[in-house]
Amino acid sequence: MRISRKKRPDKPLIPRYYKNEYIRVPEVRVLGIEGENLGVMKTTDAVKLAKNQEFDLVEINPKAEPPVAKIMNFSQFKYQKEKEVRKQKINSHVSELKGIRLSISIGEGDLKVRQNQAEKFLNRGDKVKTEIILRGRERSKTPMAYEVIRNFTKNIEITMPLRVEQEPTRQGNKITTIIVKK
Numbered sequence: 001m002r003i004s005r006k007k008r009p010d011k012p013l014i015p016r017y018y019k020n021e022y023i024r025v026p027e028v029r030v031l032g033i034e035g036e037n038l039g040v041m042k043t044t045d046a047v048k049l050a051k052n053q054e055f056d057l058v059e060i061n062p063k064a065e066p067p068v069a070k071i072m073n074f075s076q077f078k079y080q081k082e083k084e085v086r087k088q089k090i091n092s093h094v095s096e097l098k099g100i101r102l103s104i105s106i107g108e109g110d111l112k113v114r115q116n117q118a119e120k121f122l123n124r125g126d127k128v129k130t131e132i133i134l135r136g137r138e139r140s141k142t143p144m145a146y147e148v149i150r151n152f153t154k155n156i157e158i159t160m161p162l163r164v165e166q167e168p169t170r171q172g173n174k175i176t177t178i179i180v181k182k
Contacts, residue, residue, distance in 0.1 A: 028069040
């Protein structure tokens with residue numbers, strides 16, 4: 001039984017924000033702590049103004065002309081952005097195609113194990129590709145392979161509603177089907 005495990009990124013991806021001396025442009029449009037417009041000023045003057053108020057100058061819109069920078073607490077700002085990314089990541093699950101391999105002569109216990117695994121994948125929101133590879137004399141017993149796949153999907157359908165995305169089809173010496181939870 002082959003189960004694909006995709007590597008997931010370690011840290012959430014947030015855009016890079018430049019602060020204080022790392023802002024590269026000569027002039028910026030400065031926003032105050034409350035969001036009020038303080039006007040366009042030289043970057044060094046804006047950094048000094050932010051330091052006097054014990055805050056950081058953070059470039060929030062580098063594509064504007066001139067770039068927009070805001071006086072704020074950078075660590076708190078960064079934390080809020082990471083929190084938003086984490087929240088978006090929780091709400092969006094990218095469904096993967098997980099593979100379950102069966103055989104014509106599969107035992108009852110092995111079939112149960114694979115059904116439990118398929119149910120776990122389906123509950124997570126993934127698609128399940130069930131396949132049987134026909135070897136040697138098994139190629140002449142195609143109807144038996146179709147029957148094994150039909151029984152497999154019927155047994156899973158007892159516990160949860162399923163939608164068959166791809167009917168059982170033969171491609172060379174493989175018979176495959178794709179199922180998804182409704």
